[in-house]
Amino acid sequence: VSRFEGITMAPPDPILGVSEAFKADTDEKKLNLGVGAYRTEELQPYVLKVVEKAENLMLERGENKEYLPIEGLAAFNKATAELLFGADNPVIKQQRVATVQSLSGTGSLRLAAALIERYFPGAKVLISSPTWGNHKNIFDDARVPWSEYRYYDPKTVGLDFEGMIADIKDAPEGSFILLHGCAHNPTGIDPNPEQWEKIANVIQKKNHIPFFDVAYQGFASGSLDADAGSVRLFAARGMELLVAQSYSKNLGLYAERIGAINVVCSTADAATRVKSQLKQLARLMYSNPPVHGAKIVANIVSDPALFNDWKAEMEMMAGRIKNVRQKLNDSLSAKDKSGKDWSFILKQIGMFSFTGLSKTQSENMTNKWHVYMTKDGRISLAGLNLAKCEYLADAIVDSYH
């Protein structure tokens, strides 16, 4: 008998497991609205043209495969912090940001969780209810206790702002508050500027530490600067904060695993010490990060023409999703005789729509209509095209009532 007999079968991942089930489905009507990955109108994965251009330049230049430093490619770390805060931001000028390239958003969150576990014993993280399916796994594995703050209000299909503020206020002083910088996953509902101000007030008042997860900068609104607004608002108040970044969605570098963890400290000296400890933790986890994605980002951001190409493609991707939102809303309004208001589909931002479909109804979408989505009722509009909106609307109306 095997020595590994005691290892049981793990359940499929709530998000990535949906793609596996989709692939196994042979019905040609099938739709994959599970994983948050951009697809074209032809429902094909998309390699941004600006990425191909950057890679061709890199091939011509010839790149060695030497280890990167533990903290990653210096040119990338500079570019990623400037993209997030703006090159002329005081936190950049005063060298108060500790930036470490890591394995995309997930790796950055996990590295930050290890730092919290090691240097903030007993501190807990507050995460939104609902939130991205992997947040809880990451903090559980790092043995960082978490609890939830109210976020989604099913009655209004909007933000439960009062509940959010109350829960953040009630948290033990010095808690880490995990915030989605833009394009909240899975709800697609973001606080408005006034609400961000109030969120910053309560966090400052309670001496909490803001911890942003920025996985969609530029992808939500099409503008890199607009989507960094919440982070920059908190930084402008002189708050110390953490930000995990990802280039999976906004630059389509999903499989390159390129991202970063940024820790804004009140002094440059503290930032230096924080960076040194993040390096210790990275070394024992994966030693050093992959070079290819870092060079793509650094080459694009440092070349004005490529940078402009990227901005144009981000606007194109964000625009396609907005078109799909409009068409789906129109199809639902035309087909659903119940008078239900579907306009929340237009108000939500980013690649997801939180439909309010229950677990059972979501399962009906898959079993009867071959529409693949996560069991929390989230659909990724990035996996939808105009031609399929009618079909999806039929599936939703059938499943809803």
Ligand SMILES: Cc1[nH+]cc(COP(=O)(O)O)c(/C=N/[C@@H](CC(=O)O)C(=O)O)c1O
């Ligand atoms: C909010 C958020 N944060 C971090 C990540 C991590 O992505 P990375 O590729 O590690 O940078 C994702 C990915 N979200 C999509 C894919 C996934 O679940 O991994 C999703 O929600 O479908 C997020 O939606």
